[in-house]
Amino acid sequence: MVSEREVVAEVRGLTIRRLRAWVxxxxxxxxxxxxxxxxxxxxxxxxxxxxxxxEELGVGEEAVPLVLSLLDQVYGLRRELRRLAEAIQAEPSEVRERILARLRGGL
Known part of the structure; x- marks a missing residue:
């Protein structure tokens, strides 16, 4: 865990003022x-x-919440898929094979 000043020193283009506004x-x-x-x-x-x-992509301030929300959704779905894959992997091979066959068949 790092402080505000350490973050500003580490993240290019970030100021204390901008950091606090984003928080x-x-x-x-x-x-x-x-x-x-x-x-x-x-x-x-x-x-x-x-x-x-x-700074680099020119995303307007009004669009940032939407972009962040979409990214958070993507990361959340990736976590869920990873957990689902782990659960499937824990199943017996015949169950895994049936699941794979259903996925290949377009559900």
């Missing part, structure tokens, strides 16, 4: 310890993405 908007949700924001690796990745969206 207020809920675009990034750091932990709070001793009345200070603390950011983990996921927060840093999201902040890098936000900087890229705004």
């Amino acid at each position: 207020r908007r809920g675009w990034v949700r750091p932990a709070v310890r001793d009345h200070e924001y603390r950011f983990d690796e996921l927060d840093l990745a999201r902040l890098r993405l936000l900087c890229e969206l705004r």
